[in-house]
Amino acid sequence: MSRFEQQVLAEALEIVKLYPERKSATIPLCHLAQSMDGYLAKDAIEHIAELTGTTSAEVYGTASFYDMIQLRPVGKYVVGVCTNIACMLQGGYELLEEAESTFGAAVGETSSDGLFTVEEVECLATCDRAPCLHVNYRYFGPLNAEGVAKLKEDLVSGHLSNEVPIHGVLSRVKRYAPELIPMDEIDDLRVRDDASKAERAAAQRSGNA
Amino acid sequence: MPKQVGKIVLARRELENSYELDVYLSSGGYEGLRKALSMNPEEVTAQVVESNILGRGxxxxxxxxxxxxxxxxxxxxxxxxxxxxxxxxxxxxFLIENDPNQLVEGTIIAAYAIGASRAFIFLRGEFALGLERVQEAINGAYKIGALGRNIFGSTFSLDVVLHPGAGAYICGEETALLESLEGKRGFPRIKPPYFPAVIGLYGEPTIVNNVETVSNLPWIVANGGGAFKSLGEGRSTGTRIFALSGQVKNPGLYELEMVKTSFRDLIFSEELGGGLREGRTLKAVIPGGVSAPWITPEQIDLPLGQDEVAKAGSMLGSGSIIAMDDSTCMVRAAWRISRFFMRESCGQCTPCREGSSWIEKVMARIEAGSGREEDLDLLMDLCDNIVPGVSWPPAQTTICVLGPSIPSSVAVGIRMFRDEFLTHIKEGGCPFD
Structure with missing residues (x-):
């Protein structure tokens, strides 16, 4: 699949405009692509390269470095269980096992119904709720076996459709602001301010002399 | 008994919907920026210098x-x-999700002080709700005239752009973060130049400040650097958020005056950590994130101050304190930390890339019961190849400090709990399983 569709393309073009150099938009556009497909599809890589003035190889090179960018299809929900030290001390590995059996997928795999992909992740900065996990980057914890079962039930029944949105962490991030101010305008103003300040200081010095 | 101070950076934690602009404005929000704009940028910088706030990253x-x-x-x-x-x-x-307006106000103040052409807020990509809230706070700032042209009627203009990361520990290193912001892999840059203040984003001078540091700025400007400095002691001024986790009754965030509280108070005091679970005793404490060497129960009267912890051979680092009780297998703890560094090494430097992965493999086999006695020497030798002399502060063989953080748990774990490592080897398994 897929290049950016019309509406997403409009968003993508807005994002590109936020940066002095287009290549900076690479990662935000990868997130945007994941909001369409759940992962970074080959056509999306090519489209991002066009939009950022780079090549597919460069986009792939950047994307493949980062844990959040999926390079193959994933389930509707990506479940990331933290096993890092703070969670491990409170049963992170037991939670991971529970998640694998409840969601029906081993680490790195997707359940046969295509609903859940399970991952083992590093610290989610939610350590006061250890052991914790995320579902499409929404956090749940502390969780025990019953908690995981309830979570699955709520996800499947749609009870959590508001709390747990679709893939792509930018799906609900909308910038409402005027067009960016050209940086030259800001720089010129500051340079003028600095110059007048220097003049005033010089005048003060000669006045004191 | 230490009093829990939550009066500066966590001042709004008890307010309902503390992330909303209205709540922010009715609780002193944007007074710091208004005051800053009545001063010149050098005067704002002078206040921050006087506060002596140490970077909270x-x-x-x-x-x-x-x-x-x-x-x-x-x-x-x-x-x-x-x-x-x-x-x-x-x-x-927590600050990003619960007080995003404070973060945005601090960002505008810092940008004014340094004369920034544009400001970027780089958030960890995993903070999905945080991204929404900070963007809302930015949108709100434009609406009330705190961003855009002629901020609050002054001659100062600024845009703030929110940028999402995509999951890589190494991007917390400031030069890796800039590479990532430029759309590349998060590879730390070769030093010198040591500071982005010389060559930073797109090759231009850049200041990189941590979220908590920036979130303190509205208060510092509104109340004066001197007021901040009057809290804490010595070089560790003001209050700081300490993140307590591990096997304590009340894990959580505690904003405390620096130096005035000890590790013991934080972990055991009823109004703070609340102590360990029933019948458990303290085995070791990680004093400042997993990059910091562990400290022993005998050392927990150390005050929560930067220089004080440094003198004891570790570091206060990111201010996160992990308490481990006697049910914890220290081999397993050290193994899990080594596994983290193995997964997060960016791969540029041989000592870190190879060292982290070798150490993880040896640690894993000891924990699994197939270790050999000479493995302990092998581990120390591997640590020595990353940090010559396994010294603290660590000698550096790599571009950034991720590599030198690897021995903090493994070498110190072996030094502190050698018998426990040997028991794993002799009994052919983990005694805690």
Whole structure:
């Protein structure tokens, strides 16, 4: 699949405009692509390269470095269980096992119904709720076996459709602001301010002399 | 009994919907920026220098001094580092989600002080709700005239752009963060230049400040650097958020005056950590994120101050404290930390890339019961190849400090709990299983 569709393309073009150099938009556009497909599809890589003035190889090179960018299809929900030290001390590995059996997928795999992909992740900065996990980057914890079962039930029944949105962490991030101010305008103003300040200081010095 | 101070950076934690602009404005929001704009940028910097606030990211460099190192140039950037990923550190995540307006106001103040052409707030990509809330706060700032042209009627204009990361611990390192912001892999840059203040984003002078540091600025400007400095002691001024986790009754965030509280108070005091679970005793404490060497129960009367912990051979780092009780297998703890560094090494430098992976494999086999006695020497030798002499502060063989953090748990774990390592080897398994 897929290049950016019309509406997403409009968003993508807005994002590109936020940066002095287009290549900076690479990662935000990868997130945007994941909001369409759940992962970074080959056509999306090519489209991002066009939009950022780079090549597919460069986009792939950047994307493949980062844990959040999926390079193959994933389930509707990506479940990331933290096993890092703070969670491990409170049963992170037991939670991971529970998640694998409840969601029906081993680490790195997707359940046969295509609903859940399970991952083992590093610290989610939610350590006061250890052991914790995320579902499409929404956090749940502390969780025990019953908690995981309830979570699955709520996800499947749609009870959590508001709390747990679709893939792509930018799906609900909308910038409402005027067009960016050209940086030259800001720089010129500051340079003028600095110059007048220097003049005033010089005048003060000669006045004191 | 230490009193829990929550009066500066966590002042709004008890307010309902503390993330909303209305709540922010009715609780002193944007007074700091208004005051800053009535001063000139040098005066704002002078207040921050006077406050002596040490950077809250982990390295603890004086924020004011960092600003004054900014190379004079027409184009310059401010980048706020919200890539919080040091294991057991969860303070920035809270500030981002619960007081995003404070973060945005602090960002505008810092940008004014350093004369930034544009400011970027780099948030860890995993903070999905945080991204929404900070963007809302930015949108709100434009609406009330705190961003855009002629902020609050002054001659100062600024845009703030929110940038999402995509999951890489190494991007917390400021030069890796800038590479990532430029759309590349998060590879730390070769030093020198040591500071982005000389060559930073797109090759221009750039200041990178941590979320908690920036979130303190509205208060510092509104109340004066002297008021901040009057809290704490010595070089560790003001209050700081300590993130307590592990096997304590009340894990959580505690904003405390620096130096005035000890590790013991934080972990055991009823109004703070509340102590360990029933019948358990303390075995070791990680004092400042997993990059910090462990300290023993005998050392927990140390005060929560940067220089004080440094003198004891560790570091306060990101201010995250992990308490481990006697049910914890220290081999397993050290193994899990080594596994983290193996997964997060960016792969540029041989000692870190190879060392972290070798150490993880040897640690895993000891924990699994197939270790050999000579493995302990092998592990120390591997640590020595990353940090010559396995010294602290660590000698550096790599581009950034991720590599030197690897021995903190493994070498110190072996030194502190050698018998426990040997029991794993002799009994052919983990005695805690």
């Amino acid at each position: 982990g390295a603890g460099f004086e924020a004011g001094r960092k600003w004054s190192m900014l190379k004079s140039a027409t184009r310059r950037y401010l980048v706020v580092n919200g890539d919080e990923s040091e294991p057991a550190t969860f303070k920035d995540h």
